Amino acid sequence: MTNLDCNVIRQAVSARQADFFKGLKEVMQINSVKGKPEIDAPFGAGPKQAILKALELAESLGFKTQLINNAMGYAEWGPETRDYLGVIGHLDVVPEGTGWDYDPFDLTEDNGILYGRGVLDNKGPIMSNLYALSVLKELGFVPNKTVRIVFGSDEESGSADIPMYLAVEPAPVYGYTPDCKYPAVYGERGVVGIDIVTRFSDNSATQIESFIGNFDRSSVPDTLNITLKTGEHLEIKGKRSPSNAPEMGLNTITLFAKQATVSARFNGELATYLSWLSASFHNKHDGSGIGVAFSDQESGTLQLTPYELEITKDQARLSLSIRYPISVTEEKVLSAMTEHLVPNSDLIVTRRMKSTVFDRHHPMLKTMQRVYKDCTGEDGTPVTTTGATYARSMPNILAFGPSFPGQKGIAHNKNEYMAVSDLMKNMEIYALTLAELLA
Template identity: 50%
Template sequence: MDSRIKPVVALHWEAFIADLAEMIQVESVRGAAADAAPFGSGPKQALALVAQMGQAYGFKTGIVNDAMAYVQWGDDDTDYLGIVGHLDVVAAGSGWHTPPFELTRHNGTLYGRGVLDNKGPIMACLYGMKLLCNMGFQPAKTIRLIFGSDEESGCADVPLYLEHEAPPQFGFTPDGKYPVVYGERGIVNYALDTTLPAAAALGPIVGEQAKDHVPDQLSTTLAGQVFKAIGKRAPTNAPELGVNALTELAKQIVAAKLGPEALQAYFAWIVTHLADQHHGQGLDLALEDADSGALIMTPYRLSKTAAGLRLGLAIRYPVSVSEATVTARLQSSLPPQTQLQVLRRLPGVMHDQTRPEIQTLSAVYGAVTGLNPTPVTTTGATYARVMPNILAFGPSFPGQKGIAHKQDEWMTEDDLAKNMQIYMQSMLALTKG
């Protein structure tokens, strides 16, 4: 490990924070497609800004298909180490104590949408590469930082990039957790459409609902009574950290014993089979394996349809389990008159833990942090599923969970600085002659 890196990071920290603050100000939430902006003006603005910054740092830059930007140190456009992050963010939502699109510093902690997921870490990689260049290092292999603009909405940016550019020979995305992530679970989102004329008795279901988080506030009316459920937001890959307003609403309706019998039966099914059963126990989905642990199940959306009700269900299944197995088991547990369809699927991914590059990253992590470097699996979904030869590496340290996609998204300055050090040391270790 190079002992000069830590003090250099500290010396230039305020300049980095200023650049990060400028990027946080870009409201890069996916919007309507526009000319030269397939994912909306905000994500495209973020790409333009990072390309501008990279050019100012003295690196080669480009924007590919208006979908991904790159900042490159070296001349080889095909044989390169790739570091792939994203500048798009999920919507801010409500309930913030600081302005979501301003970088706020308070007692050593940074707040702002994207400070963890993923602007902070990928900008730390960029600034870290700048510092290495300024220190006089010359990598024996090209390093290309790739900045995406659609990771949060389906990764449609990656195919657009690969239409024109070669994939990395190896690399990582700073968008998961430490240590090195050698496997990511499969993800499948279902819509359960129930034909239920009795649902007409239910008023509009009001509240923010999206596939990335547990709903935290829902309300409706039934038989002249208002029902309002207050939960606690958490990512759908960590539902146990939250309180699901959808299932809480179902509990209230069941307890009130109001409305048509068929509607009561439907909400009773939700309570019995879904409420607080984060591992799919109520759906015959209690599946697990040694690599990734237990399946995770989250109901995340309930809406009225012309025929009845639609329930959105997010499932993250172990790496050794197939989507077909999950679907078959779920099919056998559905309420009456319910049809199932897949809305989204992301197959799991596995890497060989003995691969030399994985061992190199593990050694860097262990040396910088003093923590156990044994590779792990994750419940999250990253660019590792769609960009060839990429795995997740950081930024969250062991024990840190459920911070992204919530109000008051945060990361401590110490942790972000340590990330920059890890990524700088990793660049050196993976590109030495």
């Protein structure tokens, strides 16, 4: 337990709001979407620039900093030792998309709400940890353990930055990533990406001249533009949501398949394919339409999201993201799905991440549970998630915050936001947690 009074920490956190938002704004103004690799910027100039800005701010706050392989950087505080508590976040962001009411690459406050790409995922939370640490330093707290705030640059595109960091630096002894939800997340479901490739032998796919959507693995697609061989143009509108919250969106891929089937617009093998696609996937986010509705008590029901469809003259390729319960194996999912494919189809695995489970009896979890309850008055019992975080790639960490219960579907959408009160509550929770863990 820390000898710092909790009320003192809360007051000090509140007093640093303007300073914190000023630093965060500087990071938010950098477009850190993954770009073309460069010699000294493996994930593009933007993500590298964001890391350098975060390290510049960390140095101004009095912390030791280091850039690792141009892929990650860290701010360090505490005894000179290679054993450290790690707080791992990322400064890369998903593409901004369209339809914003605010500048996506800025920090804009409007009626108590902060807007900007990355304010929630993950610039706001990881920078709140840096400034929380600065608050403890300002209060005269002396850490008995070493802590690193680690800034990543490729979490949204596969976490290839983690191996580049671990090639030079040891993994944390334990720690967390502020890139998911509260309470503490001890388990993350397994993730498998699948392409179902279906061949057509009757030229029926030539009924479609072009097929263009706003496809991205991280989101449920909400726009589809189709030109038919007859010259007719179809525009299908859905509702965008994160791929790990498909029930909050309306998928244009499956909506198109349903509409095409109901109207009997197409014929031949293409019509058969679209009928299968509609019956198997439209609003069947649990995988029940294709035989994979697995579930368990700890992590709930399997979650399935079609996120891309490509139709050429002789085949269709449907891309799926599947998040399966922690007690289920990838092999079980693939085996069950194979039995429910439309004829002339092959199943290809494009991405795989096994589920990860952190020791539920670890003392850090007890600390997190206590601090969360003290700060919010809510139950802090650890949970599981459908999300995929750095906890899958960086050993010995779990996810902790920043979203509170009931907050879903915000991160990858237009007008990504976070309430001022929520971001400051995060900073308070992280300051109190770090004070406990470093005492």
